[in-house]
Every structure is written in C-alpha cells, then in structure tokens.
Amino acid sequence: xxxxxxxxxxxxxxxxxxxxxxxxxxxxxxxxxxxxxxxxxxxxxxxxxxxxxxxxxxxxxxxxxxxxxxxxxxxxxxxxxxxxxxxxxxxxxxxxxxxxxxxxxxxxxxxxxxxxxxxxxxxxxxxxxxxxxxxxxxxxxxxxxxxxxxxxxxxxxxxxxxxxxxxxxxxxxxxxxxxxxxxxxxxxxxxxxxxxxxxxxxxxxxxxxxxxxxxxxxxxxxxxxxxxxxxxxxxxxxxxxxxxxxxxxxxxxxxxxxxxxxxxxxxxxxxxxxxxxxxxxxxxxxxxxxxxxxxxxxxxxxxxxxxxxxxxxxxxxxxxxxxxxxxxxxxxxxxxxxxxxxxxxxxxxxxxxxxxxxxxxxxxxxxxxxxxxxxxxxx
Amino acid sequence: xxxxxxxxxxxxxxxxxxxxxxxxxxxxxxxxxxxxxxxxxxxxxxxxxxxxxxxxxxxxxxxxxxxxxxxxxxxxxxxxxxxxxxxxxxxxxxxxxxxxxxxxxxxxxxxxxxxxxxxxxxxxxxxxxxxxxxxxxxxxxxxxxxxxxxxxxxxxxxxxxxxxxxxxxxxxxxxxxxxxxxxx
Numbered sequence: 349x350x351x352x353x354x355x356x357x358x359x360x361x362x363x364x365x366x367x368x369x370x371x372x373x374x375x376x377x378x379x380x381x382x383x384x385x386x387x388x389x390x391x392x393x394x395x396x397x398x399x400x401x402x403x404x405x406x407x408x409x410x411x412x413x414x415x416x417x418x419x420x421x422x423x424x425x426x427x428x429x430x431x432x433x434x435x436x437x438x439x440x441x442x443x444x445x446x447x448x449x450x451x452x453x454x455x456x457x458x459x460x461x462x463x464x465x466x467x468x469x470x471x472x473x474x475x476x477x478x479x480x481x482x483x484x485x486x487x488x489x490x491x492x493x494x495x496x497x498x499x500x501x502x503x504x505x506x507x508x509x510x511x512x513x514x515x516x517x518x519x520x521x522x523x524x525x526x527x528x529x530x531x532x533x534x535x536x537x538x539x540x541x542x543x544x545x546x547x548x549x550x551x552x553x554x555x556x557x558x559x560x561x562x563x564x565x566x567x568x569x570x571x572x573x574x575x576x577x578x579x580x581x582x583x584x585x586x587x588x589x590x591x592x593x594x595x596x597x598x599x600x601x602x603x604x605x606x607x608x609x610x611x612x613x614x615x616x617x618x619x620x621x622x623x624x625x626x627x628x629x630x631x632x633x634x635x636x637x638x639x640x641x642x643x644x645x646x647x648x649x650x651x652x653x654x655x656x657x658x659x660x661x662x663x664x665x666x667x668x669x670x671x672x673x674x675x676x677x678x679x680x681x682x683x684x685x686x687x688x689x690x691x692x693x694x695x696x697x698x699x700x701x702x703x704x705x706x707x708x709x710x711x712x713x714x715x716x717x718x719x720x721x722x723x724x725x726x727x
Numbered sequence: 728x729x730x731x732x733x734x735x736x737x738x739x740x741x742x743x744x745x746x747x748x749x750x751x752x753x754x755x756x757x758x759x760x761x762x763x764x765x766x767x768x769x770x771x772x773x774x775x776x777x778x779x780x781x782x783x784x785x786x787x788x789x790x791x792x793x794x795x796x797x798x799x800x801x802x803x804x805x806x807x808x809x810x811x812x813x814x815x816x817x818x819x820x821x822x823x824x825x826x827x828x829x830x831x832x833x834x835x836x837x838x839x840x841x842x843x844x845x846x847x848x849x850x851x852x853x854x855x856x857x858x859x860x861x862x863x864x865x866x867x868x869x870x871x872x873x874x875x876x877x878x879x880x881x882x883x884x885x886x887x888x889x890x891x892x893x894x895x896x897x898x899x900x901x902x903x904x905x906x907x908x909x910x911x
Contacts, residue, residue, distance in 0.1 A: 359850075375739070
C-alpha cells in the first residue's frame with residue numbers, strides 16, 4: 349500500500365464533482381437571468397469593503413462602517429414622499445454648478461476649531477427583515493441595521509445621530525442615537541404591512557455613550573493611518589494634490605476590490621467637503637468633483653427636510669447592510685447658495701434599472717465646532 | 728463571435744466549473760453557486776473589459792465577494808469540511824477496510840497540517856496553472872509574495888506527505904493485527 353496521496357489532487361477530484369453538479373443545475377437559470385439583464389451599467393465593479401468616511405469613536409464608528417448615517421424625526425412616523433420635490437430645469441450643468449460651488453466655499457473664512465466637531469444627521473433606511481443569524485461585524489449595543497432582504501412592501505426606519513468628536517486626543521467623545529421612527533413608501537405599503545401582521549421593522553434602540561478612545565482618527569483618505577483632527581488643515585489645496593492622495597488610497601485596494609477610480613473620487617471628495625477642512629481644501633474637492641466624468645444633473649429638488657437644493661447623480665457599488673455589493677445611483681443634494689452638502693439619496697440599480705424609490709436617505713442636519721459636549725454646534 | 732450573448736455563454740461554459748470549484752473551498756454548495764452567479768453577472772456587465780485570460784479576473788471577483796459576504800470562521804470551517812470530505816471520498820478500492828481507515832486518517836491528518844493560505848496557493852498554481860502574476864492578481868498581493876507563499880506551501884505539503892506515509896505503514900500493521908485477533 350503506497351498511495352502517496354497528494355491531498356490537493358484528492359481535494360480536486362472531490363470538488364470537481366461538486367462543481368460539475370452545480371454547473372448542470374445552475375446553467376439554465378444563470379444564463380437566462382444574466383442575459384435578460386441590461387449591460388448598460390457596466391461599471392458594476394465590486395467595491396472595496398472599507399468605506400472611509402468620518403471615523404468616529406465607539407458605537408458610531410461601527411454604524412458608519414455599516415453605511416448608515418443620521419437626523420431627527422422629520423419623517424416622523426408617516427409617509428416618506430417618494431420622488432424628488434421640484435422638477436429640473438435642464439439648463440443647469442454639472443461642471444458649472446460644481447465650479448461655482450468651489451468659488452463660493454473658497455471665499456469663506458477659515459473657522460477656528462473648537463473642542464468638539466459636532467455632526468447631526470438623520471438616516472432613513474429601507475426596512476429589512478431580520479438577517480439569517482449572521483450578525484454584521486461591529487454591531488453596537490443599541491442594535492444594528494438588519495441584514496435580511498427588504499420587506500416586500502416599502503417601509504423605512506429613520507434614526508437621528510449626533511456625534512461629538514474631540515479635537516484633542518484622549519478627550520471624551522459622545523455618540524447619540526435617537527428619534528427612531530418608521531414610515532412607509534405609500535398608504536398601500538402601510539396596508540400591506542398591516543396585513544402581514546405589523547411586524548417590527550427595526551432592532552435599533554435609542555442609545556447614548558461617552559468614550560475616551562486613545563486614537564480617534566478623524567478622517568482617512570489615504571492619509572497616514574490615524575490622521576487626527578489637527579492634521580486636517582494640512583490637506584492638499586489643489587484638485588491634483590487631493591486626487592493624488594485619494595488615488596494612493598485607491599491603489600492600496602487590490603485591483604479586484606475597486607470601484608472605478610472616478611467613482612471612488614466622487615465618494616471621497618464629498619467626504620472631504622463635509623469634513624472640517626480649510627476653505628481651500630474644500631474648494632479643491634469641489635473642483636476635483638467637477639473634473640469627474642459620469643456625473644449626471646438631476647436638477648432642482650427639495651429634500652425630505654423641505655430644504656431646496658440641486659441634485660447630482662453618480663453611480664457606484666456599495667455594500668448594503670446585508671453585506672452584499674449593490675450597484676447604486678447616489679443623488680447628492682447640495683445648496684447652491686451656500687455650497688453645503690445637504691445629504692444624499694441612494695437608489696438601488698437592478699437589472700440596469702434605477703429603483704423608483706430610494707433605499708437610503710441621509711440628511712445632514714448640521715455640523716460645526718462646539719466647546720461643550722452635549723451642546724450642538726450652530727450651523 | 729461578436730454577439731455578446733454568445734461570448735458570454737462561451738465564457739460561462741468554459742470557466743463556470745473552475746470558479747465554482749474555487750468558491751466551494753470556502754462556502755457551502757448553495758451559497759457557493761449564488762456567489763458564482765454574481766461573479767458571472769458582473770462579468771456580463773464588464774464583458775468588453777475582460778482581460779485576455781479572464782480566469783484570474785473571475786477568481787479575483789469571486790474571492791472578493793466571498794470575503795465580503797462570509798466571515799473567516801465560516802470560510803475556514805467549510806475548507807476543513809471539504810478536506811475531510813475529500814479524504815473520506817478517496818478511491819481506496821482494492822484496499823481492505825482497515826487499510827482504508829488508515830489511509831483516510833492519514834489523508835485527514837495531512838490535510839489538517841496545511842493552512843488555508845497553503846491550500847489556496849497550491850490550488851491556484853496546480854489546479855488552474857496560474858502564473859505567480861495571475862495568482863497574485865486573484866489574491867491582491869504581489870507576484871513575489873505569492874511565489875514565497877507557494878514555495879512555503881509546497882514545502883509544508885512535502886513534509887506532511889512524507890510524515891504521513893511513514894506513519895501509515897506501522898499503524899496499518901498494528902491495526903490489522905488487532906482486527907485479526909478479534910476475528911479469531
């Protein structure tokens with residue numbers, strides 16, 4: 349008996365049989381499904397898993413990583429109106445709008461920092477069914493977003509987030525989750541939910557916690573790990589400088605994990621715009637955004653807080669709370685008068701078609717420096 | 728063959744089993760098939776941009792989806808199960824029952840000594856015949872890193888194989904004796 353069995357060969361024989369089985373079983377349905385889907389959204393690259401946004405301490409950081417964001421009971425309990433408020437005059441063009449925004453922010457005075465960077469936002473997310481027991485990593489004690497498929501009717505869960513992130517390392521940070529409400533896409537959706545026995549739509553609970561993390565990296569965009577609040581004024585002030593920084597970060601992701609560079613720049617540039625950077629850096633981010641191809645003008649809209657702005661659409665791949673990559677069209681809304689980003693609406697794309705209703709809405713309610721923890725900043 | 732549907736079907740028929748085989752090392756059959764469906768959906772959307780030898784690209788997309796959707800504990804468990812199943816399914820016809828038991832135990836022990844990364848490196852190089860550069864693309868590392876990984880995996884495999892075969896003979900004899908005695 350001298351089988352010098354090569355285990356890798358053994359394994360191959362076994363796996364090949366299983367693969368052959370799978371091939372026979374799946375070929376028909378796979379080909380039908382794929383060939384029936386449009387090829388128009390060819391940019392559907394798998395995205396990278398890290399989502400560099402404002403990295404906040406504690407529970408909030410966990411939720412940020414899961415792709416959630418912020419704001420108070422504005423869609424309180426009732427119908428979130430689908431669609432965008434106003435209609436779009438076609439004369440607006442993407443480049444002009446963004447370059448004008450760059451000029452606007454460049455003129456702003458540089459703000460002196462306070463003790464805490466405060467943000468408040470309201471996140472409205474399409475309700476999902478409970479997941480299959482696999483908890484997403486880093487779910488906080490206040491219950492996390494669910495990981496199952498969407499409910500068959502359109503329901504939303506809204507939550508308000510407040511964060512105080514200290515300027516000084518080692519100072520206390522605070523995160524608050526509050527005003528959790530639910531709403532429906534339409535009265536028919538609400539009726540469908542009632543017929544289904546009015547199941548609970550979320551596991552999230554109100555929450556507040558203070559923490560003292562040793563290292564609170566404030567913002568990461570390819571900056572050396574652990575970039576702190578005090579490093580933000582040193583960010584590049586030209587579009588090329590900013591692009592180089594973002595591209596360096598993008599290059600670190602394995603080729604197979606990339607969104608397109610342009611999609612990644614669009615995402616990162618917006619993170620820069622909403623962060624406490626200098627006016628020159630913020631202007632550079634707007635200019636960099638203006639140079640990206642594939643941004644579509646949606647037009648004048650009114651957001652879910654009734655604020656009017658202009659929406660621009662960009663496509664990318666995101667990870668949903670179900671941890672599956674999903675191609676999406678993100679409508680970023682900003683106020684052309686102040687050049688402030690008001691929030692964004694995310695529409696799933698499936699089979700090449702953009703969904704009629706958003707799967708997620710982020711409303712940035714306010715942000716600014718403040719000296720008191722628990723005291724919101726004005727602005 | 729310029730029709731996209733035809734090109735895609737050819738791609739699917741040629742590589743589906745390869746990609747599924749790779750994914751089956753990490754997740755259960757049903758889940759693995761879902762992952763591969765997703766891989767080919769992405770390939771369809773990117774059909775015009777596929778590299779000339781698309782297999783490394785397909786495997787890279789698959790690996791990326793796997794790592795996003797399934798945690799490390801689950802992936803390792805499936806790999807361990809697969810190795811055990813493979814050892815259990817060895818074609819040992821011609822051997823008697825006791826010899827089969829021994830051979831299977833030896834195979835299991837041997838496989839257990841190989842880590843997840845070893846198996847991955849060996850599979851990419853020997854099943855798919857990928858060059859270090861192609862394999863590195865799948866794994867998102869450099870070709871040099873992959874070469875080192877493969878070299879180490881081969882060394883561990885050789886060591887484990889020789890240890891297993893030297894173990895198996897005396898063990899087989901002892902076991903046989905015991906069984907014969909019981910039969911008496």
